[in-house]
Amino acid sequence: MAKKTVKKKNDKGFFRFIKWFWILFAMGILSVAFLFLLASWGFLGELPPYEHLENPQTNLASQIISSDGKLIGKFYLDDNRTDVSYKDLPENLVNALVASEDIRFHSHSGIDARGTLRALFFLGKRGGASTISQQLARQLFVGVRSRNKFETIKQKTKEWVIATQLERSYTKEEIIKMYLNIYDFGNNADGIRSASRIYFGKEPKDLKIEESAMLVGMLQNSSLYNPLRREELTWKKRNIVLAQLAKYEYISESEKDSLQALEINLSYHPESHSDGIATYFRMYLQGFMNRWIKKNPKPALEGERDQWNLYLDGLRIYTTIDSRMQQNAEDAVNQHMERLQAEFFVQNTPDRNKTAPFLDLTPEETNRIMEKAIKTSERWRKMKNEGKSEKEIRESFTKKVEMSVFDWKSDVHEKDTIMTPMDSIRYYKSFLRAAMMSMEPQTGHVKAWVGGIDYKHFQYDNVIQGARQAGSTFKPFVYAAAIDQLRLSPCDSLPDTKYCIEPLKHGNMEAWCPDNSDGKYSGRMHTLKHALANSINTVTAQLIDRVGPKSVVSIVKNLGLTKEILEVPSIALGTEDFNVYEMVGAYGAFANQGVYVKPVMVTRIEDKNGTVLYEYVPETKDVLSKDVAYAMVDLMKGVTEGGSGTRLRHTFATNQTVYKKVVTGYPYEFTNPIAGKTGTTQNQSDGWFMGMVPNLVTGVWVGGEERSIHFRGLAYGQGASMALPIWGLYMRKNYANKELGVSEEDFPEPEELSINVDCTKVIEELQKGVDSEDDLDDLDF
Template sequence: MAKAKQKEQKGFFTYIKWFWILFGSGVLFAILIFLLASWGKFGEMPTFERLENPETNLATEFISSDGETLGKLYLDDNRTPVSFDKLPQNLVNALVATEDARYYDHSGIDARGFIRALAYLGKKGGASTISQQLARQLFIGVRDKESTTNAILQKIQEWVIATRLERNYTKEEIIAMYLNIYDFGYAADGIRSASRIYFGKEPHELRTEESAVLVGMLKNSSLYNPIRREELVFNRRNTVLGQMAKYDYITEEEKDSLQALKMKINFNPESHREGLATYFRMYMQRWLGNWVESHPKPDGEKYNIYLDGLKVYTTIDSRMQKNAEEAVEAHMKNLQAEFFHQNTPDRNPTAPFLDISKGAIDTIMRSAMKTSPRWRHLKREGLSEKEIEATFHEKAEMTVFDWNSDSYEKDTIMTPMDSIRYYKTFLRTAMMSMEPQTGHVKAWVGGVDYKHFQYDNVYQGARQAGSTFKPFVYAAAIDQLRYSPCDSLPDNQYCIEPLKHGNMEAWCPKNSDGKYSGKNLTLKSALANSVNTITAQLIDKVGPGSVVAIAKNMGITRDIPEVPSIALGTQDINVYEMVGAYGTFANQGVYVKPVMVTRIEDKNGTVLYEYTPETKDVLSKDVAYAMVNLMEGVTLYGSGGRLRHTYGKNQTVYKEIITGYPYELTNPIAGKTGTTQNQSDGWFMGMVPNLVTGVWVGGDNRSIHFSRLLYGQGAAMALPIWAIYMKKNYENEELGVSKEAFEKPENLSINVDCTKVLEDLQDELDTEDDLEDIDF
């Protein structure tokens, strides 16, 4: 009996011994597994340095002067991180309630959740904590799901990294990192991009039901995509709201109320071809690419403008940029409709080209074909020119620009050659707005639609300046000859003799209507009405060299031949340089080079660049003010007069094609219209004391233009964009756009009051009729 009892006790102790042996072995094995994982035996593990600085691709962000994101530069990851304090509490609550209810109670591994997942085989929820999910996103990725071994090894790695993350970061930092790293689809990398793309707002502005949508997407952003699967996402959102109520983040009443709300998605895709200031952003991409070449990192490496998360603080005002884009859209849509009306096959068999031969048209079309992206792409693929050209005559499905569509796009079938001709029927435009005192560029519109017309006419494009060049001639005359706006010259045919100023034959410019009034015109009247004969006399007196020198000092960098014909704007200038030059007049004679960037920071907020203004004294304050006074005459009673009032026999026509006409602006405005030969280019340069804006409108080719001056002049093509833009600016008083008069210098030495000249002349002239010989 005793022996049996001893045997029984011995067996019990044997069981106990083996239990502890097995238990200890299991613990040691688990420790060994974790050690092997931490040593990287199951795959590369992050170093301590990588844990401190996890590598993520960060987009470069362009920020407006009023603090709005204009757009980003990125390759694959459109990510801009936000700190925890920029996240709304409802988003954090939704995340914790749905993904990791005991998040604040564990150190990276949720033991209760793990046991539950094992017991129910994952049917009642997984065991991955937020820290584990972050570890997977940052350092592991997704292994082959079909391999059980790989899945187990990945889970072990997640545990190890999760515990390390918990030691290195606070709970709040881990939440921020997780939301910043997640890919929400549609280039919505991270919570900031996601909130902007799906709801059109910053993360801190998210409402509870909106946060629930984004948290619901964390389960599988491809499956729970609100653009493609609205009902599925709606149900998932309500599940998240249910979890928030379950863990007392919201009440049952709040849950019921929020679940009953319709899901309102405000989809704003962020791409390089869409959004605000697209042409400006593409200019900045080139500018930034050049900047990083000469500004390396401390270790000598170059910054990557797509991956290093640079913050570029620009001078663009997002509100003024929006006003500019809306002004361009409003006017160009109407103007284009009139252009189409005049270029039907019956009215113009060679549409959209005018006044050129079929051979010349063929040359233009072949040149466009050989410079097209399609040609370059097929050339790189090794096709011969004959093979490539054949593809341009094969019909294909394509999406093209269309003003009449809600989205400004339409699907069609045509040959690539037909599409080239189709796109040439559209008028192009450029607009830039600048603060003359600082050079800060406030708005930049390089065309009607960047997605379909990627040529930037603000900077890349240069066209004949027409009469907008005349103020440089007048400035030279006032500066060197001390003329005043009230001095007068005769409007008669005027010829500059051969070999004078370098011209090979006599130059006898005509006025736009081919007529000469025979009257004496004040300079103010002559510039207001763009009288060519007066301008010719002025450049003859000062010489083309003086005019070129002034234009160069005012920022015009393109070559300008020193010949008399430049007085009428025969040389090509872009809008960017023209706006900078006109800024000299508004800034009391001081040229300030246009500025687009004020500061660049790296992802940590370290300042890498701050701009230094580039200025040059060009004109005296008196001369600059006299020029402003001259150009005020343009908008008072000259070619820009429709800014202020309705007049003329063409009122009905203008109402039909010019949006918002009449504009009835009453504040002081200086400006100059410009129209080139055959109405190929229409310009308007407009100034108020603290804002200078230039607008150009024309065809892709000089042979694409209106047939009549009525429609093709700068006052009809370009001026309306300026007027609509300014009216929109004045509607927002926060913008501070001036309505005051231009500052008059003390002790002004140049007479600008032409009424005094009229009184003096009245005493000298015999009869009142003689006054008709002078036009003021």
């Protein structure tokens, strides 16, 4: 009896235990369900509306896309994020994510029950229970985890609810894509595309297994596992991910071992507004887009802003810039300007120029320049806004401080130093500046845009903001007016003798008698082709006297030069200021058979879904006849055949019966037809070269920030020395890449050419009466 009694008691105790177990279990289930209900009803904090779950709002950077399909920059504030589609994610990246973060991702519905129970039982010591869907929910809607335990439970519950809703709204592939696109990998690497480009210099689809493993390892804590700061720790974390890939048989053990032995091989490409290519162009584009946004309201949904946001809406801006030609242009500018600057420093040492970098200025003139620079500086503006007195501000300019300044000698073009802000102003003014723009004349598509030598330190864009005296690059407009109105040809001749335009004629108040650059007059007759090639001022003066300044101004206005120009004869020598942007557009009409096409930089704008918001419509104008345009091209071909641009030929003889001199010593060696014009302004303050082949027109300007910053002589100060070498280096790089399709052919001749460009007979006539072989050597046509 006693045994039966004990057995009955044991049975009752066991059943009581089972009963309470199931009661507690049920209560736990009901509690969790009730917690879910409370969260879904909003009692644990507001949940995102269903519309936001269907279309999560994330900040997307606007993309700048080149004509050859490359991403050359972005516009963003805090989030440098660009979406990548699932098909562009490499399989090794997805495998690494699933293996290390959520191996049952494809089988659960947002919550991993096994993982949750494990985390509860071991108090999280054997890994957390957050699924990829939960992590996405946290990134999108919940935010940073609180340290308060009660708040943590609330947040975790909201994550569960949102994760299950996300699973109902999206496919597994879409959830993975969103998660990788939204995560902040640090160092401006928002999203997987930015991360792969910044850390490895490639698109996500090109990531290797070990690179994908490193990025997936960063998902746990990108600040902790930062390869730039904690390389060893990041390496260890990457190897843990590789071990997970082997554990779940995505890779073999031998593959794991070999991959784990590899070092982290970063190819760091920082992305910021002052890094990368086409920085000056991107800043121009920012202004273009802001103007476009003001004129084009957004068809917004209820509750959304009614204006496009360049930094948040993920616009796609398709530009005409060719990334390869842009890189060639920047390399050419850097290569030449570094060398030119070295010579400028040699010529402006204190023993050679006591007012360096300014040349031949009085102390009063120097002080005026420096005073203007001080009052327009960022330091002055900032301290003024802080309420500092003028005395305090001026004193700050004389105290030495640590700073990073531009330096050609450094690989990164920057060095750390200590100097006063006043000295830094003078230091920066000692650097020569440059500008370059390259355009396809038939379409107006701008292929390259270099506004200066380094955007981080010199943010003034000399392509479109800066306007400088055009010098002899203006002369072709005078010649074009003369050929158009007087029906002259390149073979017509005029004498190189002193020529004066009388007072009150063409609006001038006194006689204008321009000298040639060397102050001499040959007294001989020169063809227009030779006169333009060698910038003979007396011939240009005769031409503008015959057609009148008003006719020249009319032509340049039609060629896109918008500045108000004084209608006086002296404009013939390029006394007016123009920018590179307008000059390239104007020269483009010569190469395009007389049709002016306004330069264009943006061809299309799309929203993040690919809807076209803007498409460019070309702006064209017939300015010159095909005959006149071709005659002008022929005239300017003379510049590179026997004039100031001959150094482009390296070893070149134009006509063995006339020319006996061979120009050597320059590395360009072009043999194809090239039309162009050099330009040098008074005191060598500005150097220009405008160069053309049939499908590419390029303008280059070089000079100091102030007109008093220049070379003392023509050897280095002329356009052929300052600007032309950049064109030569750029075109050599272009021709080296046949895919660019830059023309090496001759300019197309009109079918019925009514203007004579064959000067053989004229040359023969001019040769008559030459008394000696030496005279023949000196005779140029």
